Amino acid sequence: MNLFENLYKTLIYDNRYLFFLEGIKNTLIIAFFAGIIGVIIGIIIALIKNYHEKTNKLKILNFLASCYVNIIRGTPTILQLMIIYYVIFASVEINIVFVGILAFGINSGAYVSEIIRAGINSIDKGQIEAGSSLGLNYPQIMHYIIMPQAIKNILPALGNEFITLVKETSVGAYIGIIELTKASDIVASRTYEYFFPLIIAAIIYLIITFCLSKLISIMERKLNNANS
Amino acid sequence: MLIVKNLEKNFGKTKVLKNINLEINEKERVVIIGPSGCGKSTLLRCINQIEKPTKGKVLFEGIPLDDKKTDINKIRIKMGMVFQQFNLFPHLKVIDNIILAPVKLKLMSKEDAIKKGKMLLDKIGLAEKLNNYPKELSGGQQQRVAIIRALMLDPDLLLFDEPTSALDPEMKQEVLELMKNLGASGLTMIVVTHEMQFVKEFATRVIFIDEGKIVEEGKPNDLFNHPKSLRLKEFLNNIN
Numbered sequence: 433m434n435l436f437e438n439l440y441k442t443l444i445y446d447n448r449y450l451f452f453l454e455g456i457k458n459t460l461i462i463a464f465f466a467g468i469i470g471v472i473i474g475i476i477i478a479l480i481k482n483y484h485e486k487t488n489k490l491k492i493l494n495f496l497a498s499c500y501v502n503i504i505r506g507t508p509t510i511l512q513l514m515i516i517y518y519v520i521f522a523s524v525e526i527n528i529v530f531v532g533i534l535a536f537g538i539n540s541g542a543y544v545s546e547i548i549r550a551g552i553n554s555i556d557k558g559q560i561e562a563g564s565s566l567g568l569n570y571p572q573i574m575h576y577i578i579m580p581q582a583i584k585n586i587l588p589a590l591g592n593e594f595i596t597l598v599k600e601t602s603v604g605a606y607i608g609i610i611e612l613t614k615a616s617d618i619v620a621s622r623t624y625e626y627f628f629p630l631i632i633a634a635i636i637y638l639i640i641t642f643c644l645s646k647l648i649s650i651m652e653r654k655l656n657n658a659n660s
Numbered sequence: 661m662l663i664v665k666n667l668e669k670n671f672g673k674t675k676v677l678k679n680i681n682l683e684i685n686e687k688e689r690v691v692i693i694g695p696s697g698c699g700k701s702t703l704l705r706c707i708n709q710i711e712k713p714t715k716g717k718v719l720f721e722g723i724p725l726d727d728k729k730t731d732i733n734k735i736r737i738k739m740g741m742v743f744q745q746f747n748l749f750p751h752l753k754v755i756d757n758i759i760l761a762p763v764k765l766k767l768m769s770k771e772d773a774i775k776k777g778k779m780l781l782d783k784i785g786l787a788e789k790l791n792n793y794p795k796e797l798s799g800g801q802q803q804r805v806a807i808i809r810a811l812m813l814d815p816d817l818l819l820f821d822e823p824t825s826a827l828d829p830e831m832k833q834e835v836l837e838l839m840k841n842l843g844a845s846g847l848t849m850i851v852v853t854h855e856m857q858f859v860k861e862f863a864t865r866v867i868f869i870d871e872g873k874i875v876e877e878g879k880p881n882d883l884f885n886h887p888k889s890l891r892l893k894e895f896l897n898n899i900n
Contacts, residue, residue, distance in 0.1 A: 561710050562747035562806075566761035566813065567737035576760060580751050 442628040448619050455615025456636060462532045462611065463598045469537025470597070471590075474544025477501065481545070482552050483570060486560070497545075504542035510603045512539055517607045532604045532611075540597050547593060551586035552578055584655050591648035595641045612636060661686050661848060662707065662817060667716035669702055669872075676702045678872040680716070684817075684850065689843045691851045691859045691880075694869035695895060700852040701744075703869070704819050707850070708739050721816070737765065740810030744822040746802045748794040748809070754781070755790045758809040767813065780808045784838060800831030804838055811842075818842070820851040836862075856899060860884060868892050 443449040477497045484494035504512065513535045521531060555578050563573035605614035616633035620626045664682035668675070676699045684690055692700045705711035707718055709725050709732050718725045720735055749757050758780070759773035768776070781787045784804050786797075794802050803823055810818055820839065824832040836858045843849060843862055853859065859866060860880050867877040870891045876883060887893045 556745075556747075558743060558745050558747040559749065561741075562743060562749070564710055564733075565708060565736055565741035565743075566809070567733045567735075567765055568761060569733050572764055576764060577749055581749075 438625070438628050441623050441625070442619055442632065446622070448622065451610070451615040451619050452612070452632065452636070454610050455612035455633070456640075458529055458532075458604075458609060459598065459601050459611040460640070461529060462536055462601045462604060462609070463594070465533045466536035466540055466601075467594055467597055469533065470540025470544045470593070473538065473541025474548050477541065477545035478548035478552060479574065481549055482574075486570070501542045501545060504539055505546075509536075509539050509600055510606055513603060513607055528607065528609050531607070532601065532609045536597060536601060536604075539600075540593065543593055543596075544590065547589045548582070548586055550589070551582035554585045555581050584652075587648065587652050587655065591645060594648070595644055598640055598644065599637060661721060662850075663717075663719040664703075664707065665717040665719070667703070667706060667718065668714045669699070669706055669711065670714045676872050677706065677713075680872075680874060682867070682874070684848065686816075686848055687846050687864075689849050689851070689862055689864045690867060691853060691863040691865070692867045692869060693853070693856070693859065693895075694875075695898075698869045699872040700869055701821050704741075704821050704850065704852055708736055708741055708819060710741075737761075737767070737813050738816045739819065740813060740815035740817070741819045741821065742803070742807055742810055742823050744825050746794070746799070746806045746826070748802055748806055750794050753791050753793055754786070754797070754805055757794065757805060758812050761809070762812050765813075773812065777808070777812060780811060781805075784808065798831060799827045800834045803827065803831075803835045807835075807838060807842075815847075817848045817850070820849065820853070822852050822854070824853065824855060854899070856884070868895065870895070 441448075443452070477500065480490055480493050480497045484490045513532070516535045516538075517528070517531050552574075559577055559581070560573055563577045568576070601609075601611050602613035604611045605617065608614075610618070612633050616629040620629040623629065662682070662684040664680055667677055667680040667682075669677040680703060692703065694700050702711060706713045709718070713726065720739060723730055723735065725732060725735060749760065752760065755774060755777055758777045759768075759770065762768040762773045762776075763770050778787060778790065781790060786801060786804065786808075789797060789801065789805075794805070797805065803826075807818075807823075823839070824835050827835065832855065836855060839849070839851070839858075840862055851862075863880045865877060866880045866883045868875050868883065868889075868891075876887065876889050876892050883892065884896065887896055
């Protein structure tokens with residue numbers, strides 16, 4: 433068997449490339465929307481915790497936020513995914529990709545919140561004091577003074593988190609989401625040959641994560657130039 | 661204008677301020693002196709509530725600052741503060757540093773704020789630094805910009821927390837000059853500083869704090885030339 437024969441068998445025959453396309457589509461959709469949900473949750477949780485640290489208010493919300501972060505970080509992603517799919521949505525007819533988005537978004541939010549919190553804490557507290565002394569309130573200080581400075585420190589770690597997220601979506605295969613890893617698995621089960629489907633999947637992951645890290649380093653450079 | 665009543669501040673078990681009573685009237689230029697760690701800065705920070713007092717009251721223009729109904733941010737507009745480390749916003753240009761608060765608080769239109777900012781910067785000879793970032797300025801220039809930033813809100817009272825302590829000697833003077841000019845224009849100020857020569861020329865009243873208590877206060881001439889308490893005598897001997 434030569435290379436072309438194998439590629440033909442893996443991709444072309446019986447339109448098997450369609451599995452890969454479906455897999456890429458679902459991987460990207462889940463990673464993209466889960467990333468957005470993760471950032472939104474992350475910002476909210478980070479601000480609750482930071483506000484609590486600064487003022488000792490929002491005790492209950494802060495407690496809930498801490499529980500959320502600890503539970504998510506302390507349990508396997510795959511378990512969280514299965515709980516959401518098999519327990520929470522057990523009796524509901526629901527799009528499985530949507531379940532993936534939700535589960536990975538909630539999972540990512542916990543990690544993103546810690547990244548953002550660390551970024552906020554990396555800014556000198558004199559900045560908050562200066563903002564307060566000018567009569568600005570907490571949201572204004574965060575929006576105009578702290579976040580624009582913190583984003584530089586947040587971005588590299590956030591980039592890592594997004595790359596992790598793209599790879600983590602492969603866990604979705606366990607509940608039957610046809611993402612990239614599952615797609616390669618399906619093809620392998622048809623060709624009775626694992627090498628090519630898996631290598632192709634690996635190369636596609638590499639391309640996606642490489643583009644992502646390039647994109648992030650471009651953004652980092654832009655930020656550094658903008659306010660050096 | 662400002663009344664401090666039985667103010668106490670503890671950090672954990674350490675009592676930093678003990679029963680401070682103080683009344684400051686309009687157009688006074690009060691300087692607080694004392695050894696390091698005596699609570700001078702903490703007192704200043706308690707006055708504008710950046711630090712929450714453990715006990716006691718602060719009244720500004722008759723309004724109790726710790727009252728739940730008091731919007732402390734509204735008070736702080738009228739009570740500016742200048743910090744030892746300047747605390748300019750490094751990601752914003754000089755002009756954006758000084759117009760941020762008045763514009764975001766909707767006290768001025770952006771155009772008016774820029775106009776006023778330019779006028780004030782021009783007065784201190786920094787008009788050409790308008791579009792520079794803070795780190796492109798010398799320490800003395802940064803501190804003067806920080807003072808302008810506070811002045812943009814037309815404060816009734818301005819607090820200075822060791823404004824020249826982070827500066828090289830040759831840069832202190834430009835900051836102290838600006839403060840003298842502000843004093844001459846009738847602005848009420850409370851200043852924590854170690855620049856004793858400046859205090860003699862500048863202050864209308866000097867307060868000596870030691871171990872969290874007001875030990876002695878009075879006109880600079882009386883305090884420096886005829887100190888009554890032993891602690892103040894020691895302090896003055898040590899710094900001379």
